[in-house]
Amino acid sequence: MFPLLYSLYLSFFAVDILSGTFKFIGIANYVNLFSDGDFLTALKNTTIFVVGTIPFTTILALIAALAVNARLPGASFFKPALVMPSITSMVVMALIFTHLYSPNGYVGALLNLCGIPVPENGLLLSEKTALTSIMVMDILIAFGYYMLLYLAALQNIPRNLYEAAELDGAGAWEKFRYVTLPHLKPITLFILVINTIxxxxxxVEIFVMTKGGPLNSTLTAVYFVYDVGFVKFDMGYASAAAYILFIIIALFSALQMKYFGGREART
Amino acid sequence: MLDLAVFVKYDWSMEYLKYYKIKLAGYICALTVIFSLVISCGGGGSSDSAKITLEFWQFWTDPDAKATVTSLIEDFQSRNPDTEVNVTDLTWGEGHSKIVVAFSSGNPPDIIELGSDWIPEFSNRGALYDISGFTADIRDKHIMWDPGIFGGKYYAVPWLLDTRVIFYNIDLMNRAGVSFEDATVSWDEFLFACQKVNGLGKDIAGFGANSFEKHRLYKKFLPFLWSAGGEVIDRMGESSLDSPEALSAFEYYLNLVKYGAIDTQSNLDQRFISGKLGFNFSGGWLLKNIHNNNPELNFGVITVPTPDGEMGISFAGGEYLALSSRCAHPEAAARFIKFLADPENTARLCETVGFGFPSTKQLPDDPFYTENRNRMLFHEQLLNSRMPPAHEDWVYIEEVIEKMVERGMYRKGEPAELLKQAETEISKILNR
Incomplete structure (x- = not known):
């Protein structure tokens, strides 16, 4: 609790950490942030990242969980294989993908084979492809973990509900639509909130792979906070940026609770 | 008035018990204090009681380099038996943050190794000890004191210096039908060579241009700016990027990028080592990396090109030694940094790490330097190198320069327009 409150306190000061001087400046840090091009770019990139990854991660996780739960051939191999990236250190994964995305990497070669043009200096050094490449990586790494959550929820659905639906003449789609999906609503809400945060x-991905470049195309809000706080040591400004991010996350989570939550979600 | 009846009825046994409890607690406290004093005074034997302990934070973590630093410290300790030096290793990735946090928490080490471009940030805020009085006798011995001076006072001693030169792949140049007659080349000659080598094939690049890497990209552009006669901050302390010299340097640099590849420094070094890059603007560490990873590589080095073919001005970097303002034993600590920075001792470290020079004008009389043409050229370039202006907000200024160069490389504006914008932004930083 103390760091949270102290950070709020710092956000109203111009802090020189080395000389230990604190100058009260009111809400100037907050006002300056909204005219800071880098911060606005960071917020834009972060929003693109969130909106662009969460639906794919969630849907892929659900599809994978359904496939594993249906005990399709190879499920026992794919279950650990899909989970493996999400339990591996993100730094390691980011380094692996940095090589895959390099000018001579496998991803570029694969795209070339498919006739898709690849930037000359690699996917991470083009402002048009850098953020998308990191988003794709993030989806591939993260969905295995959410698959496990979905799998647990799927295995908790009582079998007699499916039998009753079959007696009523329900097909595969109807069983999924009217039995499976409603029972997955609470875990979906949980996944959405956790994944949004x-x-x-x-x-980590940004720190290891691009440092926010090229041309700020991968600059994200937390990387901005890190850069201001721990490279330039402007702790007041960094605290204000962190608080704005905190408010945005809280708003997003509240919206998700409102629109995707419901009585089932709380049972 | 004393009520006798009450006095007689009073439970004196309890009072005596309390009295003995207090007395016992007093004895325990006294014994604890005495025991603590005995432990603290006698822990290391009577001879250690007067020993001075210095905390030294340094960045040499490579096992060989660390062994040399340890051996130097042992030498110092044997000559100064009253002083003990405790070493803490830092990495370049997080060392700066650790140092700042140590200062802000009021618990900095006594002695710190600092990168040349970090010193103003610390000295200008009163975090370093004024060592002017301790350095008078060694000022003529060393070069490149500037980053360690603030307000006419000395705050850091230059320890180990290095610079950047251009490495070129001789085999690729031969294949492209170009060559350098001398180690100093003109802008036109160099651009032509980059163009030719870049045309050798898809997997070969001419000039290795740094991508946006904080604290790195500006070090690659500034030598071209300085070599063209431009400045970031003029003598009056004003921003001066919007000048004809800066424009010609910027346009030239962007032309070089056209005939090359953009990548991170480590990848550019790797490409050069594997023979896929024609020209790499890099530091002395690459000499060691080539020796370790591809000793057969046929390469040479040239100094920074200039418009007329004279030796250009390169970027000098270095390790400096400073004392924190809270150093309890400044005399002993100053003795230690003077010992480490002594040219002979520094040369021992340079030989171990395979690059760098003691901060002296004269090249050490050592085959490690004198029998290696490339190292001798590095030293010539070092004497014709500069460090960025010692400004407390340099971290913000370098970011403006790096963003300007990056926008230019990605064709996000005309060079003249980008220079003008950068000058305006730097002026704001200088005037705040």
Whole structure:
């Protein structure tokens, strides 16, 4: 609690950490942030990242969980294989993908084979492809973990509900639509909220792979906070940026609770 | 008035018990204090009681380099038996943050190794000890004191210096039908060579241009700016990027980028080592990396090109030694940094790490330097190198320069327009 409150306190000061001087400046840090091009770019990129990854991660996780739950051939191999990236260190995964995305990497070669043009200096050094490449990586790494959550929820649905639906003449789609999906609503809400918070906090991938470049195209909110706070040591400004991010995450989570939550979600 | 009846009825046994409890607690406290004093005074034997302990934070973590630093410290300790030096290793990735946090928490080490471009940030805020009085006798011995001076006072001693030169792949140049007659080349000659090598094939690049890497990209552009006669901050302390010299340097640099590849420094070094890059603007560490990873590589080095073919001005970087303002034993600590920075001792470290020079004008009389043409050229370039202006907000200024160069490389504006914008932004930083 103390760091949270102290950070709020700092956000109203111009702090020189080395000389230990604190000058009260009211809401100037907050006002300056909304005219700071880098911060606005960071918020824009973060929003693109969140909106662009969460639906794919969630849908892929659900599809994978349904496939594993249906005990399709190879499910026992794919279950650990899909989970493996999400339990591997993000730094390691980011380094692996940095090589895959390099000018001589496998991803570029694969895209070339498919006739898709690849930027000359690699996917991470073009402002048009850098953020998208990191988003794709993030989806591929993260969905395995959410698949496990969906799998647990799927295995908790009582079998007699499916039998009753079959007696009523329900087909596969009807069983999914009217039995499976309603029972997955609470876990879907949980996944959405957790994934939203995690995605808004994207940092390691950026720190390892691009440092926010090229041309700020991968600059995200937490990386901005890190840069201001721990490279330039402007702790007041960094605290204000962190609080704005905190408010945005809280708003997003509240909206999700409102629109995707419901009585089932709380049972 | 004393009520005798009450006095007699009073439970004196309890009072005595309390009295003995207090007395016992007093004895325990006294014994604890005495025991603590005995432990603190006698822990290391009587001879250690007067020993001075210095905390030294340094960045040499490579096992060989660390062994040399340790051996130097042992030498110092044997000559100064009253002083003990405790070493803490830092990495370049997080060392700066750790140092700042140590200062802000009021618990900095006594002695710190600092990168040349970090010193103003610390000295200008009163975090470093004024060592002017301790350095008078070694000022003529060393070069490149500037980053360590603030307000006419000395705050850091230059320890180990290095610079950047241009490495070129001789085999690729031969294949492209170009060559350098001398180690100093003109802008036109160099651009032509980059163009030719870049045309050798898809997997070969001419000039290795740094991508946007904080604290790196500006070090690659500034030598071209300085070599063209331009400045970031003029003598009056004003921003001066919007000048004809800066424009010609910027346009030239962007032309070089056209005939090359954009990548991170480590990838550019790797490409050069594997023979896929024609020209790489890099530091002394690359000499060691080539020796370790591809000793067969046929390469040479040239100094920074200039418009007329004279030796250009390169970027000098270095390690400096400073004392924190809270150093309890400044005399002993100053003795230690003077010992480490002594040219002979520094040369021992340079030989171990395979690059760098003691901060002296004269090249050490050592085959490690004198029998290696490339190292000798590095030293010539070092004497014709500069460090960025010692400004407390340099971290913000370098970011403006890096963003300007990056926008230019990605064709996000005309060079003249980008220079003008950068000058305006730097002026704001200088005037705040």
């Amino acid at each position: 995690r995605s808004f906090q994207i940092f």
